[in-house]
Amino acid sequence: MSVITTFVLYFFAFAFIHSLLATDYIKNIAKTKLKGKFRFYRIIYNILSFLIAAPAFFVWLTSKSLTPLVYNVPGWLSPLLLILRPFAVGLFAYAALQKDLLEFAGLRQGKSESKLITDGVYRIVRHPLYLAGIILIFTKPEMTLLDLTAAALVSIYFITGAYIEERRLVSTFGDRYRKYQQEVSMFIPVKWVIKRILAGFSFFREHS
Known part of the structure; x- marks a missing residue:
């Protein structure tokens, strides 16, 4: 069995179990x-997630260099990576700080009700954590075939997870979340950029 096949099988096992344990059906049984x-x-969910992700992560970590090199970012693009990667780390940290990390980790249970976060970086995109993760995995200077496979699968899983999460949020918050969806882009901040441009034009007209 090839390294790629082994990784894909481990990843799909992780994705299936991780997603299954997150469903309302399993939660209600639990x-x-x-x-x-x-x-x-x-x-418990977080610990299990870590354990079932470990085999796929181990295969990637120990075998990525054994697969062919797909691309190596040319030197003239290196400054762009030096901007994008710290930006992604900062975006992730900023978005994570707006969450209740202790409750998310399971270290504080039932202390607060679910709340809709729409300020800070969540005014720019609805899923900044997933966006930061996708930027990070695709700005790796060297990408082997296993790297690219992992990046593609993780990105697909992030995007799928975001759509599933949106259904839950619509069910929880109803019209409040639908309004938020209309005003803020999911991943690429197109609506935010358009608002800034229109605000700039309006300011220019008022002061010209």
Whole structure:
């Protein structure tokens, strides 16, 4: 079995189990069975996610150099990577800080109700964490075939996860989230840029 095939199988196993455990159906079963201990579901979910992702990550980490080199970013593009990668890290950190990280990690359960975050970086795109991740994985200076396979699968999983998450958010917040969808782009900040341009034109007209 090739390294690529092994990685893909491990990744699909992770994606299936990770997604299954996140469904309302499984959560409701767990809530019925665990009762008061359901407050630990999030931390158990995160630990299991780490464990089932480990085989795919190990294959990628130890075998990426064994697959053919697909591309090597030319030197003249290096300054662009030096901008994009720190930008992605900053974007991820800023977006993560707007979340309740302790609750997300399962270290603080049931302390606060789910809330809709639309300020900060979430005014620019609806899924800044996924966007930051996609930028990071595709701005790797050297990309082997295994790197590219991993980047493509992770990106598809992020995008699919975002659409599934949006359905849940619409179900939870209703028209509030639908309005947010109309005003803010999902990944590429087209609507935000257009608003800034129109605001600039308006300012120029008022002061000319």
